[in-house]
Amino acid sequence: MLVWERPEPPDRPVPAPLSRDLIVRTAVELADEAGLESVSLRKLAGALDVGPMRLYGYIDTKDELLDLMVDAVHAEIRPAGDGWREVLTSVAEATRRAVHRHEWFADLIGGRPQLGPNALARGEAVLAALGGVDVDIVMPVVTAVDAYVIGAVRREIAEWRAERATGLDKRQWQKTFGPYLERTFATGRFPALETVVRDGAHLDADETFRIGLGFLLDGIGAGIEAGRPESTRQQGDHPPG
Template identity: 70%
Template sequence: MLVWERPEPPDRPVPTPLSRERIVQAAINLADEDGLSAVSLRKVAAELNVGPMRLYGYIDTKEELLELMLDAVYAEIRPSGETWRETLRSLAEGIRQAAHQHEWFADLIGGRPQLGPNTLTSGEAVVAGLSGMSVDIIVPVMAAVNAYVIGAVRREITERRAERSTGTDMKQFQAAYGPYLRRMLATGRFPSLSTLIHDGPHLTPDETFHTGLDYLLDGIEARLSS
C-alpha cells in the first residue's frame, strides 16, 4: 500500500507523540538548514527526540520520506487565475517561490510524476484553469511550462550554491574572468558572442525568469491562435 493510503499507527500514550506530519516537518527543517544530505531517518528521529525505529510505523523508507516532503511543499503552490495565461504564470511563480524557500525542492522536481494529494490538488487547479483547451493541447503546454520553470529554477539555485561555496557572487565572478574573456573576444574568433556580451541586456534573475516566461507564454498563445 502506498504511503498516501497507508494508515498511521493508532495514538498511544507516549512522552513524545508522533505523526507523519511531524516527521515530514522535521525532515523539511533539516533540509532547509543543510540540504537533502542532512536528511536521514536517524537524523529526523534525533530532531524529534525519539528512537529511529519509531519512525518505521509511519514511513518505510527514506524515499517515502522524500515523497512526503515534496508533496508537503506542493501544498504551498496553489495556481489560480481568470485565464489560462494567468494560471500558467501562477504555477510558474509558485514553483519558483517554493524553490527559493526550500532550495532542496529544486533537486526533487522534474523526475517521475509526483502523485501525492497536494501535488494532485495543484495539478487539478492548473487543468481547471486551462479548461478552454483540448486535452491534446493541455498536456504539451503543461510539459513546456514545467520544463522551463524547472530549468530556470535549477539554474538560479545552482548559482546560489556556487556563491555560498566559493564566497564569490556573480559580479565578482565576472570581474575575475573579465580580462580572460576580453582577450578571447579580441581574437576576433567569436564575433557573435562579442556583440551579445557588449550590447546585450544585463538582466536581474527576476527579469530573466519573467522575460523567458513571457516568451514561452507568447509562443503558446501564438500556437493557439494559428
C-alpha cells in the same frame, strides 16, 4: 499500499507524540537548514527525540519520506487567476518562490510523477483552467511550462551554490574572469557572443525569468489559436490570455 493511502499507527503519547505530518515538517526544516544530505532517518529520529525504529510505523523508506516532503511543498504552490495564461504564470512564479524557500526542492522536482494530494490538487487546478484547450495538447502545454520553470530554478540554485563554494558573487566573478574574456574576444572568434556581452541588457534573475516565461506563453497562445477550427473563431478574436 502507497504512503498516501496507508493509515498511521495509533497515537502514542509517550515517549513522545508522533504523526506523519510532524515527521514531514521536521524533515523539511532539516532540509531547509542544511540540505537534503542532512535528512536521514537517524537524524530525523534524533530531532524528534524518538527511536529510529518508531519512524517505520509512519514511513517505510527514505524515498517515501522525500515524496512526502515534496508534496508538502506543493501545498505552497497554489494556482491563481482567471484563464490559462494567468494560472500558468501564477503556478510558475509560485514554484520559483517555493524553490527559493526550500533550495533542496529544486533537486527533486521534475523526477517521477508526484501523486500526493497537494500535487494532485495543483494539477487539477491547472488543468481545470485549461479546460478550453484541446485535450490532446493540454499535457504538452503544462509540460512545457514545467520544463521552463525547472530549468530556470535549477540554474539559479546552481549559481547560488557556486557563489557559496567559491566565495565569489556575480560581480566578483565578473571581475575575476573579465580579463580572460577580453583576451578571448580579442581573437575575433566569438563576435556574436562578444556583442551580447558588451551591448546586451544585463538582466537580473527576476527579469530573466519573467521575460522568458512571457515568450513561452506567447508561443503557447499562438499554438492554441492556430489549432482552433476556423468555425469557432469570431471576427476580432485574439489568442487566449
